Amino acid sequence: xxxxxxxxxxxxxxxxxxxxxxxxxxxxxxxxxxxxxxxxxxxxxxxxxxxxxxxxxxxxxxxxxxxxxxxxxxxxxxxxxxxxxxxxxxxxxxxxxxxxxxxxxxxxxxxxxxxxxxxxxxxxxxxxxxxxxxxxxxxxxxxxxxxxxxxxxxxxxxxxxxxxxxxxxxxxxxxxxxxxxxxxxxxxxxxxxxxxxxxxxxxxxxxxxxxxxxxxxxxxxxxxxxxxxxxxxxxxxxxxxxxxxxxxxxxxxxxxxxxxxxxxxxxxxxxxxxxxxxxxxxxxxxxxxxxxxxxxxxxxxxxxxxxxxxxxxxxxxxxxxxxxxxxxxxxxxxxxxxxxxxxxxxxxxxxxxxxxxxxxxxxxxxxxxxxxxxxxxxxxxxxxxxxxxxxxxxxxxxxxxxxxxxxxxxxxxxxxxxxxxxxxxxxxxxxxxxxxxxxxxxxxxxxxxxxxxxxxxxxxxxxxxxxxxxxxxxxxxxxxxxxxxxxxxxxxxxxxxxxxxxxxxxxxxxxxxxxxxxxxxxxxxxxxxxxxxx
Numbered sequence: 001x002x003x004x005x006x007x008x009x010x011x012x013x014x015x016x017x018x019x020x021x022x023x024x025x026x027x028x029x030x031x032x033x034x035x036x037x038x039x040x041x042x043x044x045x046x047x048x049x050x051x052x053x054x055x056x057x058x059x060x061x062x063x064x065x066x067x068x069x070x071x072x073x074x075x076x077x078x079x080x081x082x083x084x085x086x087x088x089x090x091x092x093x094x095x096x097x098x099x100x101x102x103x104x105x106x107x108x109x110x111x112x113x114x115x116x117x118x119x120x121x122x123x124x125x126x127x128x129x130x131x132x133x134x135x136x137x138x139x140x141x142x143x144x145x146x147x148x149x150x151x152x153x154x155x156x157x158x159x160x161x162x163x164x165x166x167x168x169x170x171x172x173x174x175x176x177x178x179x180x181x182x183x184x185x186x187x188x189x190x191x192x193x194x195x196x197x198x199x200x201x202x203x204x205x206x207x208x209x210x211x212x213x214x215x216x217x218x219x220x221x222x223x224x225x226x227x228x229x230x231x232x233x234x235x236x237x238x239x240x241x242x243x244x245x246x247x248x249x250x251x252x253x254x255x256x257x258x259x260x261x262x263x264x265x266x267x268x269x270x271x272x273x274x275x276x277x278x279x280x281x282x283x284x285x286x287x288x289x290x291x292x293x294x295x296x297x298x299x300x301x302x303x304x305x306x307x308x309x310x311x312x313x314x315x316x317x318x319x320x321x322x323x324x325x326x327x328x329x330x331x332x333x334x335x336x337x338x339x340x341x342x343x344x345x346x347x348x349x350x351x352x353x354x355x356x357x358x359x360x361x362x363x364x365x366x367x368x369x370x371x372x373x374x375x376x377x378x379x380x381x382x383x384x385x386x387x388x389x390x391x392x393x394x395x396x397x398x399x400x401x402x403x404x405x406x407x408x409x410x411x412x413x414x415x416x417x418x419x420x421x422x423x424x425x426x427x428x429x430x431x432x433x434x435x436x437x438x439x440x441x442x443x444x445x446x447x448x449x450x451x452x453x454x455x456x457x458x459x460x461x462x463x464x465x466x467x468x469x470x471x472x473x474x475x476x477x478x479x480x481x482x483x484x485x486x487x488x489x490x491x492x493x494x495x496x497x498x499x500x501x502x503x504x505x506x507x508x509x510x511x512x513x514x515x516x517x518x519x520x521x522x523x524x525x526x527x528x529x530x531x532x533x534x
Contacts (some may be wrong), residue, residue, distance in 0.1 A: 003170065004132040004138065004139065004140060004170070005138065005139050005140075005170050005171070005172075005266045005268075006128070006129075006132075006139070006140050006142065006163065006167060006170060006171040006172075007026060007139060007140070007141045007142065007171075007172055007173075007174060007262060008142050008144065008160045008163075008164075008171065008172070008173045008174070009022060009023045009026070009141065009142065009143045009144065009173075009174045009175075009176065010144050010148060010157070010160075010173060010174070010175050010176070010200065010205075010207070011144070011146070011147050011148070011175070011176045011177070012147050012148045012149070012175060012176070012177040012178070012192075012193070012196025012197070012199065012200065013147065013177050013178035013192045013193065013195075013196050014147065014178050015146065015147055017176050017177070017178055017213040017240075018176065018213060018240060018246075018249075019073075019143050019144075019145075019176050020041075020072075020073035020076045020077070020143060021076055021080075021246050021249055022174070022176055022211055022240065022249070022253075023039050023073075023076075023077065023141050023143045024039065024076045024077050024079070024080035024081060024250075025080065025249045025250040025253050025258070026141055026174070026253070026259065026262065027039050027077065027080060027081045027083070027141055028080045028081055028250045028276075028279070029254055029258065029259035030138070030139050030259060030262075031081055032254075032259075032274040032276050032279075033259065033263075033271070033274055035138040035139055036135075036136065036137050036138050036139075037081065037083070037137065037138060037139040037140070037141060038083055038085070038089060038131055038132075038135065038137055038139075038140055038141070039074075039077040039081070039083070039085070039089065039140075039141040039142075039143065040085075040088070040089040040090065040091070040128070040131055040140065040141070040142050040143070041070070041071055041073050041074060041077075041089065041090050041091070041142075041143045041145065042091050042092075042124065042127075042128075042142065042143070042144050042145060042156050043071055043090075043091070043092045043093070043145040043146075044092075044093050044144075044145050044146045044150060044152040044153045044156065045092055045093060045094070045145075045152070046092070046093050046094045046097075046152075047092055047094050048092060048094040048095050048098055049068065049069045049070065049090075049092060049094075049095065050062075050069055050070060050071055051069035059071075059072045059305030059306060059308055060072045060075070060305060060306055060307060060308045060309060060310075061461070062074050062075045062308075062309060062511065063434060063435060063459050063460070063461045063508065063511055064084075064085045064086050064087060064089065064090070064435065064459075065084045065085070065086065065435055065436040065457075065459060065512075066086045066087055066435050066436070067087075067434035067435025067436075068086065068087035068090060068434075068435070069434065069461070070085070070089075070090040071090065071145070072305060072308045072309070073143065074089060074090055075308060075309045075312070075511070077089070078511075078512075079309075079312060079316075079513070079514045079515055080247075080250070080514075080515065081514075082514050082516060082517060088127075088130060088131045088134060089131065091124075091127050093152060093155075096120060096123050096124055096127070096155075097120070099123060100114065100119055100120055100123050101114075116155055117155075117158060120155050121155055121158050121159045121162065124155060124156055124159035125159045125162060125163055128140070128142055128159065128163065129163075144156045144157070144160070147196075148175075148196055148199050148200050148203075149196075149199055154203070157203050157205060158203070158204075160173065160205055161203060161204040161205050164205065169265070169266055169267050170266060171266075172208040172209065172262060172265045172266055173200075173205055173206070173207040173208055173209070174207065174208070174209040174210075174211060174262070175196070175197060175200060175207035175209070175210050175211070176210075176211045176213060176240070177192070177193040177196045177210065177211070177212060177213065178192060178193065178212070178213045178214070179193055179212045179213070179214040179218060179222075179226075179239075180192060180214075181214070181215060181216045188214065188216055188218065188222060190222060190225060190226050190229070193210070193212060193226055193230070194226070194229050194230060197210070197229075197230040197231075197232075198230075201231075206231060207230070207232065208232065208236060208261075208262075208265045209232070209236045209237075209238070209258070209261055209262060209265065210226060210227075210230060210232050210236065210237045210238070211238045211239070211240050211253075211258070212226065212237065212238065212239045212240065213239075213240045214239060214240070214241065215241075215242055217239075217241065218239045223237045223239070224237075233261075235257065235261060236261045236265070238253060238256045238257075238258050238261075239256070240252070240253075244287070245283070245286060247279075247282065247283060247286070247515055248283055250276070250279065251276070251279070251280065251283065254273065254276070260273075278516055279515070279516070282316075282319060282515055282516065285319050285320070285322060286324075288322070289318070289319060289322045289323055289324045290322070290324075291321075291322060291323040291324065291530065291533075292323065292324050292326060293318065293323050293324070293325055293326070293348045293349070293526070293529055293530060293533055294326050294328060294347050294348050294349075295314055295325055295326070295327050295328065295347060295348065295349050295350070295351060295529070296330045296344055296347035296349070296350045296351070297310070297311075297327050297328065297329050297330060297351050297353055298330045298332050298335070298344075298350060298351065298352050298353060298363070298364055298367045299329065299330075299331075299332055299352075299353030299354075299355060299364075300331065300332050300333055300353075300355055300359055300360030300363075301353075301355070302329055302331060304329075307327075307353060309508070309510040309511055309513070310351065310353065310354075310381070310510040311327050312510070312513070313509070313510040313513035313518065313519050313522045314327060314351070314510075314522060314526065315327070316513065316514075316515055316518050317513070317518045317519065317522045317523045317525075317526045318526055320518060320523065320526075321523075321526050321527060321530050323526070323530055325526065328347065330343055330344065330347075330367070331360070331363075332360035332361070332363030332364045332367065333359060333360040333363055334363065335363030335364070335366050335367055336362070336363065336366055337366050337369075340366045340367060340369075340370045341370065343367075344367060344370055344371075348377070348529050348532070348533050349377040349378070349379075349525065349526075349528075349529035349532075350367065350371050350376060350377070350378045350379070351378075351379045351380075351381065351384070351525075352364055352367060352368055352371075352378065352379070352380040352381070352383075352384030352387050352388065352504075353381060353383070353384060354381045354382035354383050354384060354461075354462075354508065355382075355383045356383070357407075358407050361383075361387070361407060364383070364384070364387040365387050365390055365391045367387075368380070368384075368387050368388050368391040369395055371502070372388075372391065372392070372496065372499065372502060375499050375500055375502075376500075376502075377500060377501045377502075377525065377528050377529050377532055378501070378502050378503070379503055379504075379505070379521070379522070379525045380503070380504035380505070381504075381505055381507075381508060381509070381510070382460075382461065382462050382505075382506060382507070383462070384504055384505075385466065385493075385494060385504030385505055385506050386404055386416045386464065386466070386504075387504075388494060388502075388504040389415050389416060389466055389470075389474070389479075389494060389504070390402050390403060390404065390415055390416060392474065392477070392479050393413060393415045393470065393473075393474075396477050396478070396479075397470075397473055397474075397477055399413040399415070401413055402415045403415070403416070404416035404417070404464055405417045405418065405464070406418070406463070406464055413470075414467055415466065415467050415470050416464050416465065416466060416467060417464060417465065417467045418463060418464050418465070419465055419488070419490070431463060432461060432462060432463045433460040433461075433462055433463070434460060434461055435459055435460065436457045436458065436459050436460075437457065437458070437459075437460055437485055437487075437492075437507070438455065438456075438457055438486055438487065439455075439456050439457070439458060439483045439484065439485060439486075439492040439493070439507070440454060440455060440483065440484055440485075440486045441453070441454055441455075441456065441482060441483050441493065442480075442482040442483065445480070445482035445483075445493075445495060445497075446482070446495050446497070446501065446503060446524075447482050447483055447493045447495060447503055447505075447521065448482065449524070450520050450521050450523070450524035451520045451521065452520065458492075458505070458507035458508070458509055458511075458512060459507060459508050459511040459512060460506065460507050460508065461508060462506065465490050465491065465506070466481070466490075466491040466494070466506070468489065468490075468491065471491070474494070478496055478497075478498055479494055479495075479496050480494065480496070480497060481493065481494050482494065482495050483505070483506075490506070491506065492505065492506045492507060493505050493506070500528065500532065501524075501525065501528040503521070503525075505521060509521045509522055510522065
């Protein structure tokens with residue numbers, strides 16, 4: 001779109017201030033005004049994507065509908081705005097440099113010396129603008145990872161400087177910074193913000209809008225002081241306060257006029273403030289929920305961000321059942337047959353979490369056995385489905401060495417195995433099923449009732465599948481396969497009809513769950529947890 005506007009979101013002083021949530025809030029506010037938006041993330045780390053990063057260190061690896069492994073911030077973008085992100089919404093320094101080096105090897109630069117400026121910055125700029133050429137968009141919001149002053153982030157800021165010059169009023173910079181409170185002095189200090197903005201200015205970028213992150217209320221005098229020292233209009237300085245839920249932030253930002261300030265800066269008419277009734281209704285229901293339900297997350301990553309999308313999808317679905325969902329991590333490495341009852345005690349429902357590798361697997365199998373034998377409401381996701389199948393094969397079918405061929409290559413019962421067409425490719429790279437795949441659900445099954453339709457599309461991130469050679473054995477013993485990929489007949493869903501609610505899914509429903517459109521299967525899981533608790 002010829003007049004697409006570009007909003008660049010940068011951060012200063014400290015990391016983890018919430019650039020992703022601010023970017024998502026801007027997107028939600030502009031959507032409420034009827035504009036078509038997308039949000040993209042540029043991360044300064046050298047990994048080509050987060051697919052090889054440890055979730056314990058970096059948080060979850062989110063997956064887009066077209067199969068790109070990305071930073072968890074893209075999950076925020078989708079949950080807030082209902083957009084579907086793709087590979088064109090996420091870039092890393094590793095991917096940028098890889099693409100430039102590949103061009104150099106092909107001779108695309110005609111013998112020129114390849115340098116950070118202009119070649120790296122030109123590649124960054126090209127990708128910042130490319131998404132608007134693929135869609136008809138009013139706004140592209142671009143978040144830059146890290147903080148101003150990070151050496152690895154300098155090429156991105158130089159690219160923004162150039163684009164702001166080239167695009168004129170079509171480009172604005174929203175800078176998120178921190179105002180600390182010094183308890184010894186009893187004062188809020190604006191100097192870190194001033195230094196952060198001056199550092200940005202020294203790189204040739206003047207931010208048009210400032211968002212000040214603070215744990216204490218900022219009065220008008222302080223906000224005006226920041227505006228004066230940072231060359232920003234007073235009505236373009238906002239504060240991002242602590243809120244009970246991050247989903248209240250768009251309302252807080254709207255009340256301060258963040259969207260209106262951005263529209264004025266790009267020369268667009270502001271118009272009336274939208275009501276955002278659906279969003280406000282969600283927040284009201286969340287705040288008024290009185291029932292408390294406890295969900296045990298059986299996994300190996302003792303970090304909330306490692307299961308970020310799952311945590312959010314559960315808590316959001318709870319809101320629509322007027323319930324406050326409390327998620328409790330249960331470390332599968334510590335679970336065994338002798339202590340499983342104690343480890344799993346006190347929960348109203350259980351999720352056997354996704355993951356990779358052998359660590360904590362036997363504990364998950366013990367948990368699955370306990371949940372099955374005690375008829376507990378249980379959802380298995382990806383590896384969770386594999387665990388359910390392995391446990392059933394061992395303890396119901398009597399296949400004592402049943403396992404995944406990745407974990408035990410010598411098992412005589414590989415109930416979880418790699419697709420034949422992938423085995424030849426396995427040694428040549430990280431081959432996985434990634435992104436959205438079709439699934440046909442069996443009529444009359446619990447999962448069909450949950451989705452209310454026969455055909456669904458859900459996102460995947462795995463290499464191993466349930467071995468179809470065991471489908472009949474499972475069915476005869478009471479475990480049914482109730483979802484299949486129509487293209488290659490791979491099993492997508494298993495369930496035990498005789499139990500209250502015991503379902504495993506090969507896909508990741510949490511990736512497509514949003515605030516206003518929560519995942520049907522996770523909604524049904526919470527519905528059944530609530531029914532049993534009542």
